[in-house]
Amino acid sequence: MSTDLDTVDVLVIGCGPAGIVAADRLAGDGTRVLAVDVGRPHTVRVCPVDRMRACHGCRGICNVISGFGGCIHYGDGVKLSRFPSGRRLAERLGPARATRLEHEALGALCDSPLPQFRGARGGRSPFPVKDYPVASLTSTEVIAMVDRMHTRLTGWAALEMRLGTEVLSLAQEDSGGWLARLRDRRHGETTVRAAAVVAAVGRRGRSWWHRQIRDLGLEFTRPAPSVGVRFEAPAPLLAGGSAVHDDFKTTLVKAGVKVKTFCFCTGAGGGRIKFTDYASDGYTLLDGHVIAEPAAEGATANFALLAQLRDGDGQPWDNERIDSELIGPYRRLRTDRPGKPVLQWLPDFRAKRLGCASVEEFIARSGVTPSVRDYQAANLAAILPPQIHTALLESFDELIGFFAGHRDGIDAQVGVIGLELENTWDELIFTSSLETSAAGLYAVGDCGGLAQGIVQAAVGGLAAAEAILGTSATPWTEGLAG
Known part of the structure; x- marks a missing residue:
């Protein structure tokens, strides 16, 4: 030495x-x-x-x-x-x-x-x-x-x-x-x-x-941390947002929870999801990257919704609570490699169930091929606090109707991927x-x-x-x- x-x-x-x-x-x-x-x-x-x-x-x-x-x-x-x-x-x-x-x-x-x-x-x-x-x-x-x-x-x-x-x-x-x-x-x-x-x-x-x-x-x-998920869908479904701003950022309040859009990845070729591995902490979170090159056929785009984590008195969650009530359950969602990101079909995410049980089944049902494939299907919705789950869905529903210009058949084309965790820096x-x-x-x-x-x-x-x-x-x- x-x-x-x-x-x-x-x-x-x-x-x-x-x-x-x-x-x-x-x-x-x-x-x-x-x-x-x-x-x-x-x-x-x-x-x-x-x-x-x-x-x-x-x-x-x-x-x-x-x-x-x-x-x-x-x-x-x-x-x-x-x-x-x-x-x-x-x-x-x-x-x-x-x-x-x-x-x-x-x-x-x-x-x-x-x-x-x-x-x-x-x-x-x-x-x-x-x-x-x-x-x-x-x-x-x-x-x-x-x-x-x-x-x-x-x-x-x-x-x-x-x-x-x-x-x-x-x-x-x-x-x-x-x-x-x-x-x-x-x-x-x-x-x-x-x-x-x-x-x-x-x-x-x-x-x-x-x-x-x-x-x-x-x-x-102390920071005010946020938890959320990323929605991935065919790029045309998010075109309404990119027609307003290349990094569409807005804030909504749903079910008493502050929710914001984050990392809007809809470049000329859509966007793709990336993994960020925190090996010392035992989990992997998500990132999104824009694709600025022209779109390929079947391109996907994605964006995240983040909901603030506050207790009944309005105080932000501390690290210990995040670890015990979010990270711990997140690690248990995957049986192959605990702590890696999971995918849930949006209709299943709404119902807090796991009817679509694999990535292959998701592709067959949705007609969408995810930008990465390293997922295990899991009940992501089940680990979110009920009020957060409701706020994320209500925000998505309001936003996607504007982004796509309609609501017909959209749920079937959307994958919900998690976990997102932001604003944890002191x-x-x-x-x-x-x-x-x-x-x-x-x-x-x-x-x-x-x-x-x-x-x-x-x-x-x-x-x-x-x-x-x-x-x-x-x-x-x-x-x-x-």
Whole structure:
């Protein structure tokens, strides 16, 4: 076991868009940066589920949420959104700074000219729809983006990047610096001393970061988590939503529950579902990716509905209740590999039964081939609280009538897939430069609990880098509430 002590100016934990852009900005200024990620190089992040095979967790390190690029998965389509998507992050930064950093983030991520962003498309909606500019990138454009970012980072003399490297522990020194204990497959365990740390751990590091926040005594507030399912159907059935906005987002209240649409995946070629495996937690959740290339025959599209989890007093569920009342029952739905996603035919989901007992039977009855095949049919509806189940169905019924323009025969063509679980990040208390209550520790991207999205993550990475370099012209109090 190695006991070498490395010293750097900044340790960046996570090589997704937030970490990449932060490391790029810092190293470009000559700051000595060590960037680590537990995942693999971008060119070998192959997901077997994408190839219609089974998810076995990729030896505990899911290629969809780990590795260079993070949520920007090499060779897959992505959706970029601009402010006011991520409104709370923009408010924290302050309007002028948010606008400037967004422009710089897009320049760091995208080649010139920038992709074409567009907001509302002119279609009328009976629902209030959040309007912000969106651009959907093709798989070819994503490959070029990730290759370009990798070339930039590996070109900096001041930057070292270690993939396949896990952060075991993080501690603040009395002097104010930071010690991180690392483990990688080639060097064993090492300890790194850094003057500052940028945590950009993304979804793979969610449980680890949850523990670190408490171990380090960081100030935070509890999130309002949501649970839901994803509906997959022939792409034409969702066309009404995409005619209004490429990322149709609205909020409804049904059965006393707040429900929102999420991750509306209806690109030119529809969308596909992806698995995100949380091996250390023993379950796999869902993601959705847009397909920006022209539609193939029989293309499917999908979107999620998420319902807030609150108790009778209006308080959000805590992690312990989510684990015992949702994750535990979810793991028991599959007999082959507990904790993997399940499929339920919509008529069965309504009735809380399992009449359609296999994926093959679902295809035969619905006439729809799912975008991935690694499901076991199960009674997903049975694990949802009754009020949540009712709210999701009432919301779907109202939305699908608008999306499709009719209701005739739609149920038979829809698969309900779960589980979705969102908004579980603690919401940190920090400055407008995203420095936490521990001096020299910054949290950017998902793990700050402020905003999701590739551009928003990159903006956060730039804000942290500016603060570390001391180049921000914006007073640290700008954008703070109260």
